[in-house]
Amino acid sequence: MISVIMIQQLINDEKFTNIQRAQAGLTRLFAEAKRTMSFFRVMKNDQPLGVLIPNEMWESFTEDLEALSSPNYRKMIAERRKDKRTVSLAKLLKKYK
Numbered sequence: 001m002i003s004v005i006m007i008q009q010l011i012n013d014e015k016f017t018n019i020q021r022a023q024a025g026l027t028r029l030f031a032e033a034k035r036t037m038s039f040f041r042v043m044k045n046d047q048p049l050g051v052l053i054p055n056e057m058w059e060s061f062t063e064d065l066e067a068l069s070s071p072n073y074r075k076m077i078a079e080r081r082k083d084k085r086t087v088s089l090a091k092l093l094k095k096y097k
Contacts, residue, residue: 013036013038014038014039014040015036015038015039015040015041016043017041017043017052018042018043018044019042019043019044019049022040022052030052033052033053033057034054034055034056037054037056039051039052039053039054039057040052
């Protein structure tokens, strides 16, 4: 479920640019990507060449991948998914406000 949400968010954050624009204004593209927390797929003749990702987004990706590569973390997630106890949103809001 979480991976589906993450993939959808990635699709929503994707922007496109051509190689000429990327070469002419790389710093500007990175600044825009950082400001909008999005990334740019760089194209040449309608073919993807690569992706420009702001550093903060890259660090977040690598942290997530590191966590997901941990057997202990995956085991903890699996155990939590088996737990059928629920807590209402109202109780959570009261607890964490």
